[in-house]
Amino acid sequence: MLDDDQRYRAVHSRDPRFDGVFYTAVRTTGIYCRPSCPAQTPRRENTRFFPTAAAAQEAGFRACKRCRPDLAPGSPEWNSRADVVGRAMRLIQDGAIDRTGVDGLAHDLGYSTRQLRRLLVSEVGAGPVALARSERAQTARVLTQTTDMPLTDIAFAAGFGSVRQFNETMRAVHGRSPTQMRTQGRSRPGGGVPGAITLRLPYREPIDLDAMLRFLGDRAVPGVESHDGRTYRRVLRLPGGPGTVELSAGPGGPYVLCELRLTDPADITTAVRRCRRMLDLDADPAAVAEALGEDPLLGGPVRRHRGLRSPGHPDPAELAVRAVLGQQVSVKAARTLAGRLAARFGRPLPEVPADGDGSDGGTEGRASLNRVFPSPETLAAADPTDLGLPVSRGRALVGLAEAIATGRVDLGPGTDREATERALAELYGIGPGTAGYIRMRGLGDPDVFLSGDLGVRAGLEALGAPGAPEEAAALAHRWSPWRSYATHLLRASLDDGESTGTTDTRSRG
Known part of the structure; x- marks a missing residue:
C-alpha cells in the first residue's frame, strides 16, 4: 500500500x-x-x-x-482482491448497476445498499452511483469521439437516464460538452471502420501480446473464434445480444486495437471490460516480475518470457464447458470437440452492424465467425449420452451446465471465487484441476496454481524441482499472490509451450 x-x-x-x-x-x-x-x-x-x-x-x-x-489501464487491485469491495468493483466495471441498479448490486453481494456504499466510500473514495457515473462518462466519451452515432443515442447507450444528465456529466467530468468533444477531439484509432466501434485498450508495459493472441488462437473454436497470426477475432455473448470483436497490436502502443460490432451499443462497457479481462490488460507486470523474478527457480523463466500474462476469458460459462471438453485430450482434440458442440447447439450469429456499404469488409477471418457458443441453458437440456463424448464426460458437462443455468454455480465477475471453486469441485466429473482452471481463466484469479497439470510438472522437473502435485503445491505457496503467472511461466518454459496431459484435464479449452 x-x-x-x-x-x-x-x-x-x-x-x-x-x-x-x-x-x-x-x-x-x-x-x-x-x-x-x-x-x-x-x-x-x-x-x-x-x-x-x-x-x-x-x-x-x-x-x-x-x-x-x-484512458489509463485499470487498477490490478480490483482483479486480485477477493473481498466485497473487489467483487463490487468488478461488477460495476462490468455494467451491473446499469442492468440491476444499486439495490440489485447490493443484493448480489449480500449487503444492504447502505453497507455497500459505506464500504466503497471508505475504500475507493466514491459510492456505487459515482463509480457507475464515471464508467458512463468514459463510455460516452469513446462513443462520442470514435463513432457517428447521434449524441442522443449515445446518451442512452452509455447508460444515462436523460440527455440533460448526459450533458451535465460530460461537462463536469471532462470540462466540455458532448458537442465540443465531438468537434474538437474527433479521432478514429487505427483509421476506424464505418459501422464499428474502434478504440484503444491501454496496458502497462511490457506485454507479450503475440504470445497471448497465439495462446487464444491455438484454442480457437471454429465458428466462434479465429486467429490469422496477427488478429484475434471472436463472438461475444452480451446482455443486449451477440457481438464480435477484433483484437490486434496497436501501432506504436502501448495499447491493443479493439474493433467492436455490437447488437446494442449499450453493451460497450461490458464488452470492453471482458476483452480487457481476456487479455489481462489491467495486470501490473512490474509487480509480478519483481515478486517472481527474484525467485531462484522462476527467475530464469521470468527473464526469458518478459511480459507474459495470464489469459482470461470473456465468457466464464463457455470456458467452463470447454474445460470439461478438454479433460484427458489434446488441445487440438478439445478444439475439435468444442467446434462440434458449437455447430450443433450454438445459435447462428445474427447480423451485427457491418461496414457502411453493407459488406463484410472483405475480411475472411470475420466472415468465419458464424456461431454463438451454446448457452448453459441449452446444454443443460441436452442428452448426455448424445454429445459424442464418453458418457461420464457427457454427464459432467450437462451437470455443469445445469448448475450454471440454475445459479448453483456463480461464474459472474462479482462471485466469491473460493466459494465458486468449492461448488465446482462438488459437481460430478469436476476435479480440483478443472475447478482451479475455471477459477484461473474464467474468473480471472491471479493466484491459482495448477499443481496437477503435467505441463507444470514437466516445467518444475526441468528446473530441478519436485513435480509431484503435493510437493509442487507446497512449493508454490511462496509465489502467492501471483501463482497463476507462475503456472503459465512453468508451462511456457517448456520447449513446445504445451503440456501433453494433466491428472484431471489435459488441454483445458
Whole structure:
C-alpha cells in the first residue's frame, strides 16, 4: 500500500507503472491527472491523491485534457482482491448497476445498499452511483469521439437516464460538452471502420501480446473464434445480444486495437471490460516480475518470457464447458470437440452492424465467425449420452451446465471465487484441476496454481524441482499472490509451450 509521499515521488518521476493505480489532483487548477502526466509537476502542498477517477470527480476535479486519465489501464487491485469491495468493483466495471441498479448490486453481494456504499466510500473514495457515473462518462466519451452515432443515442447507450444528465456529466467530468468533444477531439484509432466501434485498450508495459493472441488462437473454436497470426477475432455473448470483436497490436502502443460490432451499443462497457479481462490488460507486470523474478527457480523463466500474462476469458460459462471438453485430450482434440458442440447447439450469429456499404469488409477471418457458443441453458437440456463424448464426460458437462443455468454455480465477475471453486469441485466429473482452471481463466484469479497439470510438472522437473502435485503445491505457496503467472511461466518454459496431459484435464479449452 503506497503512502502519499511514495505517490508524490511516482508523480515527480512520471512513472507510467502507476497509471490507473491512483490519480493525482491539483487543488489550484481543479484538474486530476494520471501519475505520468507530462505537465509540470505540481507542488506537494497543492496535490491530492485518489484511488479512483470517480473519487476525484466526486471531489470536484475534472479530467486533464493532456494526459487523459480516463484512458489509463485499470487498477490490478480490483482483479486480485477477493473481498466485497473487489467483487463490487468488478461488477460495476462490468455494467451491473446499469442492468440491476444499486439495490440489485447490493443484493448480489449480500449487503444492504447502505453497507455497500459505506464500504466503497471508505475504500475507493466514491459510492456505487459515482463509480457507475464515471464508467458512463468514459463510455460516452469513446462513443462520442470514435463513432457517428447521434449524441442522443449515445446518451442512452452509455447508460444515462436523460440527455440533460448526459450533458451535465460530460461537462463536469471532462470540462466540455458532448458537442465540443465531438468537434474538437474527433479521432478514429487505427483509421476506424464505418459501422464499428474502434478504440484503444491501454496496458502497462511490457506485454507479450503475440504470445497471448497465439495462446487464444491455438484454442480457437471454429465458428466462434479465429486467429490469422496477427488478429484475434471472436463472438461475444452480451446482455443486449451477440457481438464480435477484433483484437490486434496497436501501432506504436502501448495499447491493443479493439474493433467492436455490437447488437446494442449499450453493451460497450461490458464488452470492453471482458476483452480487457481476456487479455489481462489491467495486470501490473512490474509487480509480478519483481515478486517472481527474484525467485531462484522462476527467475530464469521470468527473464526469458518478459511480459507474459495470464489469459482470461470473456465468457466464464463457455470456458467452463470447454474445460470439461478438454479433460484427458489434446488441445487440438478439445478444439475439435468444442467446434462440434458449437455447430450443433450454438445459435447462428445474427447480423451485427457491418461496414457502411453493407459488406463484410472483405475480411475472411470475420466472415468465419458464424456461431454463438451454446448457452448453459441449452446444454443443460441436452442428452448426455448424445454429445459424442464418453458418457461420464457427457454427464459432467450437462451437470455443469445445469448448475450454471440454475445459479448453483456463480461464474459472474462479482462471485466469491473460493466459494465458486468449492461448488465446482462438488459437481460430478469436476476435479480440483478443472475447478482451479475455471477459477484461473474464467474468473480471472491471479493466484491459482495448477499443481496437477503435467505441463507444470514437466516445467518444475526441468528446473530441478519436485513435480509431484503435493510437493509442487507446497512449493508454490511462496509465489502467492501471483501463482497463476507462475503456472503459465512453468508451462511456457517448456520447449513446445504445451503440456501433453494433466491428472484431471489435459488441454483445458
